Amino acid sequence: MKLVRVALSVPLFKFFDYLYEGKQPVVGSRVIVPFGRQKLVGIVIEIPKETVITLENLKYIIESLDQESIFSEELWSLLYWSAEYYQAPLGEVLNGALPVKLRQGESAEQKxxxxxxxxxxxxxxxxxxxxxxxxxxxxxxxxxxxxxxxxxxxxxxxxxxxxxxxxxxxxxxxxxIRLISWQDRLEELPIAKEYDRLTLNQEQAMALSQLIFGQGFNVWLIDGVTGSGKTEIYLQHIEEILKKGQQVLVLVPEIGLTPQTVQRFRSRFNVEIDVLHSNLNDTQRLQVWQRAKNAESAVVIGTRSALFTPFQNLGLIILDEEHDSSFKQQDGWRYHARDLAVVYGKQLNIPIVLGSATPSLESLHNVQQGKYKSIILKKRAGNSTALRHFVIDLKQQRVHNGLSEALLDEMKEHLEKGNQVLLFLNRRGFAPVLLCHECGWIADCQYCEKPYTYHQKQRALRCHHCGSQKPIVNQCAKCGSTNLVTTGIGTEQVEATLEKFFANYLITRIDRDSTSRKGALEHHLKDIQQGKSQILIGTQMLAKGHHFPNVTLVALLNVDSALFSLDFRAEERLAQLYIQVAGRAGREEKQGKVILQTHYPEHPLLVSLLSQGYKYFAEQALGLRDKMGLPPFSAQAIFKAQSRVSTDAELVLSRIAENLYSFNVQDLQILGPLPSPFSKKAGLYRWQLLLQSPSKVKLQKVLLQLRENNISIPNKVRLILDVDPIDLS
Missing domain, CATH: 1.10.10 (Arc Repressor Mutant, subunit A)
Structure with a gap:
């Protein structure tokens, strides 16, 4: 009996046996199989000798798509490990690691x-x-x-x-197409364009020598203040790897960082550099996958899913801004690209370089445990000067739509000297709430029960949670009054206010609304770099990693809501955000100034962060986490249930909790089921059940035991398991 075992992209922890005719399919290759009334592309995971399915119930595969495995041995091992650790069906993991075109059955060979x-x-x-x-x-x-x-x-x-x-x-x-490896193109050209290489200071040179002489697998955490020249260290380290004929993968948290990263890499190296991110179409993604697999490209720069790109000879993985939450997948198979990169590096016996001015508490803990090696850069590179930090107490100020008069005066001073100013507000739209001045009615999204955001330019009310929108209403739905007002501020409103105060200066607003068109982000960044815009307003898209040499003043307009969050990670995120945003100022010879507007200048987090810096904050935060038994000193997993009927979601989690209690596992904390902090989204009620244990191994065993109990989940309830969650909402 010619049997083949196939993993399909379905939410089931099982595999499917089929018969085949002719040549035996290879493990790791794709096959098209009948599945009910559908035809699905599956991955061959085994050639079994026997099956529990009766012969008459077995179907034949329709077509074998590959002559060999489309996964390297190491990538195959990584995906297997990942499916086990994150408790995800192997079929979904294997298929999710492939470009869409390959999932649809297109040829893996270049045409x-x-x-x-x-x-x-x-x-x-x-x-x-x-x-x-x-x-x-x-x-x-x-x-x-x-x-x-x-x-x-x-x-x-x-x-x-x-x-x-x-x-x-x-x-x-x-x-x-004649495949030319990138090494073949270098016969007449040097790898690097020498005139672009910067001279390293003593700290950078020491860091580079440590990276170059550290053989085999090591995880290096480059903990360097903003502007300390981490990118130049990356570039010179990459050059050494390329000289060995090896390829390099560079992961960045968001596509907003890829244009300037790619530009810098391409201006530096005479090699093929490919880019992978969500703005590419399916054909482009497949072509990058093929080029890397065939060693046509030397460097691939991409967001988290680029980790699963096949390489012929990968020699180095770099994760820039390693602390960023964007490296954690938040739907489907919920992996963390940083953690998987470390596992992958160990399998390949290659170095992993993590870089950040504000390292995650998890990475700092791994340094303390001796798992990671730390490289600290305390000085800003080149002629950059140290930043000056100031707090404006909003209680003592007259405020114009979120802008204090003290801040407006500072802006005027910096602009008159020909410098640029960057204002950070992590809230797009004109205002977060539209309400009735007479009775207090609020325009809510019916699907999420959260206020609509008022977008003045588009004349629309938009829900930033589920994406629904409707035209702006002119009358209160409760009392009929037409006296409707907005409250709170967004980037649109700040832009409109600044146009009145600084009519002679050009303003660029960068948020998801202003950059939704293809190429818009690159266009805005180019205007900023060329000095066409003097005032920059942005959300987190503008805060991370960008190099703006003429920005001398940075202001954070409103971070107060983050000071009183229920999420234990909120303070860490705020500290990282503050340092990252502040790092956009004074990156060349000019003195940089950072201003924080707040109603709570005496808050302990702000006092310690501004007076002692991020390192002191991180040490204090780790000590507190240790006392409270929170990650990284414990392991967490969270079950999230969603349903249109609230009690249905709660009931499923109650069944899971009953099973868990029956295991009688020592040191396992079971919290819930409870309504999620964000209890309704897109018409679905959300409940959650949090598990916590001092031991990752023990938690994994519990989750596996629970899976083997095979608890039935009704179709009307969607159940999600997130191992090592970073979003508890």
């Missing part, structure tokens, strides 16, 4: 292309000048005298080629 080629008769026509009266045909034919041209991808229209083909001057030829 052949059709070219126009010059025939012997065509050469004779050129020699004898037979096309002197048909200039366009002559130009087309003459262009083939050097190289064949790709059909459909050349300056000449199809009518010209048809005429030349009819005369017998050209012919169509099919050729597989």
């Amino acid at each position: 052949t292309k059709t070219f126009w080629n010059l025939t012997a008769l065509g050469k004779q026509a050129l020699t004898n000048n037979l096309l002197k009266r048909a200039k366009k045909q002559f130009d087309a034919l003459n262009s083939l005298d050097v190289l064949p041209l790709e059909k459909g991808n050349n300056p000449f229209n199809s009518g010209i080629w048809s005429a030349l083909k009819t005369k017998g001057y050209v012919e169509e030829i099919e050729e597989k």
Whole structure:
């Protein structure tokens, strides 16, 4: 009996047996199989000798798509490990690591292309000048005298080629794209463009030497203040890896950081550099996957899913801004790219470099435990000067739509000197609430029971949680009054206010609304770099990693809500955000100034952060986490249930809790089920059950035991398991 075992992208912890005819499929290859009334693409995980399914119930695979595994041995091991650790169905994990085109059954091999080629008769026509009266045909034919041209991808229209083909001057030829590894292209060019290399200071040089001489697998945490020159260290380390003929993967948290990163890399290296992020279409993503697999590209820069790109000879993984929560997948299979990169590096026996000015408490704890090696950069690179920090007490100020008069005076002073000013507000739209001045009614999203955000320019009310929107209402739905007012501020309102105060200066607003069109973000960043805009307003998109040499004043307009959050990670996030935003100021010779507006200047977090810095804050926060038994000193997993009927979601979690209590596991804390802090979203009621244990191994065993109990989940309830959660909402 010719059996094959297949993992399918379905939310089930089981595999499916099929029969095959002809050549035996390879483990790790894709096959198309019948599944109910559907045809699905699955991954072969085993060639079993027997099956529990009766022969008459077995179906044959429809087609075998690959001659060999599309996963490297190490990547296959990583995905297997990940499915076990994150308690995710293997079929979903394996398929989720592939480009969409491969999930849909497209060939993993690079396609052949059709070219126009010059025939012997065509050469004779050129020699004898037979096309002197048909200039366009002559130009087309003459262009083939050097190289064949790709059909459909050349300056000449199809009518010209048809005429030349009819005369017998050209012919169509099919050729597989010639794969040229990036190393082959370097025979005549050096890897790096020497004139772009910066001189390292003593701290940077020491850091680089540690990286270069650290052989094999090591996890290096570069803990460097903003502007300390981490990127230059990355670049010079990458150069050494490329010289060995190895490839490099660079992970960044968001696509907003990729344009300037790619630009800097391409201006520095004479190698093929590919980019992977969510703005690419499916065909482009497949092409990057193919180029990396065939060693055509030397460096791949991408967001978290780029970790699953296959490389022929990967020698280094760099994670920039390693603390960023964007590295954690928040839907489907909920992996953390940083943690998986470390596991992958160990399997490949290659170094992992994590960089941040505000390292996560998890990474700092791993340094303390001796799992990671720390490189500390205390000085800003080049001629950058230390930042000056100031707090404005809003209780003592007259405020114009979120802008204190003291801040407006500071802005005027910096702008008149020809410098740029950056204002940070992590709330897009005009105002977060539209309410009735007469009775207090609030315009709520019916699906989330949260206030709509008022967007003045688009004349719309939008829910920033589920994406629903409706036209702005002019009348209160409760009392009928037309006296509707907005409360709170968003980036749109700040922009409108600044246009009145600083009419002679250009303003650029960068948030998800202003950068939704393709290329808009790159266009805005270019304007900022060229000094066309003097005032910059932005959300977190503008806060991370960008290099703005002329920004001398940075102001955080409102962070007070984060000071009183129920989430134990809120203070860590606020501290990281403050340092990251502040780091946009004074990155060249000019003195940088950072202003924080708050109603609570005496808050302990702000006092310690501004007077002692992030390192002191992190030490205090780790000590507190240790006393309270919170991560990273414990392991967590959270079950989230969602349903249109609240009691249905609660009931499922109650069943899970009953099972867990029956295991009688020592030191396992079970909290809930409780309504989620964000209890309704997109029409679904949300409940959660939190598990916590001092031991990751013990928690994994509990989760596996629970899975084996096979608790039935009704179709009307969606159950999510998040291991090592960072979002408890």
